[in-house]
C-alpha cells in the first residue's frame with residue numbers, strides 16, 4: 136500500500152454559467168483572462184503535487200534498500216564456507232550460519248511500515264551463529280498428530296488450569312481452553328487487543344477456533360494453540376530443538392543483509408503477495424487479497440533463498456530465547472556475539488509478572504494498520520503457557 140498522498144487537486148471552480156446575452160468585448164476578454172489565470176494556478180498546483188508525490192516515492196525507494204544505502208547500519212552477511220555436514224534430514228534445509236547484522240530499522244518511514252517503532256529490535260548489531268538444519272516449513276497438524284499418537288502427550292490448552300498456576304483467577308474461569316481471534320463487527324480502536332481476542336473454552340490444537348472447529352482436512356496447516364512447553368515437547372520427541380532468536384533471524388534473512396522482507400525489499404514484487412498476512416480493515420474484515428483469510432496450509436508462497444517457507448506470516452513461531460526489550464542493547468556492547476541464546480530471565484515492562492519467550496515471523500493477522508512484525512528482524516513475544524490460533528513453531532537440529 137503506498138504512503139498516503141495528498142488528495143488530487145480539486146477541480147478548479149471556473150464559472151460554467153452561460154454568458155449573458157449580447158456580450159461586449161470586455162465581457163468576453165475579462166472572463167477569458169480570469170480563465171487563463173485560473174488554469175495556470177490549477178496547473179501549478181498539479182505540478183506541485185506531482186513534485187511532492189515524486190519526493191515521497193524517492194524517499195520510499197531509498198527506504199526500501201536498507202542493505203545497500205550508504206547510511207545503512209547493516210553490514211554484509213558473511214556465510215560460513217563449506218556445505219552441510221551430511222544428507223538433509225527429511226523436511227529440513229541447511230542453514231550455513233555465519234556473521235550477520237541482527238535487528239531492524241525503525242520501519243515507520245517505509246512503505247507499509249506500520250505505526251510501531253519497534254525499539255526492542257535495536258541497536259542493529261553483529262552476531263555469529265553456527266550452521267544448523269531447519270525445518271523447511273512450520274510444524275503441521277499431521278506432524279503434531281503423529282507426535283501425540285506416539286506419546287499420548289496432552290497440550291497445555293487441553294489441561295484444566297489450576298488455582299496454583301493462576302492464583303488470581305476466579306474458580307469458574309479455570310477451564311481448559313485457549314485464545315482465539317474473533318473479527319469485530321465494526322471498526323474499532325487498535326489500542327486494546329481484547330476487542331478481538333477471546334478466551335475460548337475447549338479451544339486446542341485439535342479445535343483451533345473452539346469446540347465446533349476441527350483440523351479435519353487441515354493436515355497440512357501449521358499446528359496452532361501450542362504453548363512453549365508443547366513446542367519443546369514435540370521438538371525433543373523429534374530429536375530436534377527450537378531455534379534461537381538469532382538462528383531464526385539468520386535463517387529468515389536468507390544470506391542477504393538488511394533486506395526488509397524475507398523475499399527482498401519490495402512488499403509486493405510484481406504486485407504479488409509473498410506471505411499470508413492481513414489485508415483489509417483490521418480486525419473487522421480480512422479481504423484475503425493474498426489468497427487466504429486466516430490460516431493457510433504451509434508452503435503456499437515461494438521459499439526464501441535457503442528454501443524456507445513462511446518465515447514471514449501465517450503463524451508466529453516460538454523460539455527459545457526469553458524476551459527482554461533490552462537484549463540487543465546488552466549484546467551490542469559485546470562486539471560480535473557468538474551463538475547468543477538470549478537473556479537468563481524474562482522481562483516485559485508492559486506485563487512484568489508474565490514470563491515471555493520470543494515469537495518470530497508474524498502471522499496472518501499482521502497488517503500495516505496494526506502489526507508489521509512479518510518484516511525481517513522484528514520481534515514478538517508471548518507468555519509461555521499461552522497458545523493462540525496464530526502461534527505455531529518449527530524446529531532445528
Ligand SMILES: [Ca+2]
Nearest residue numbers: 411412425427
Ligand atoms: Ca491472508
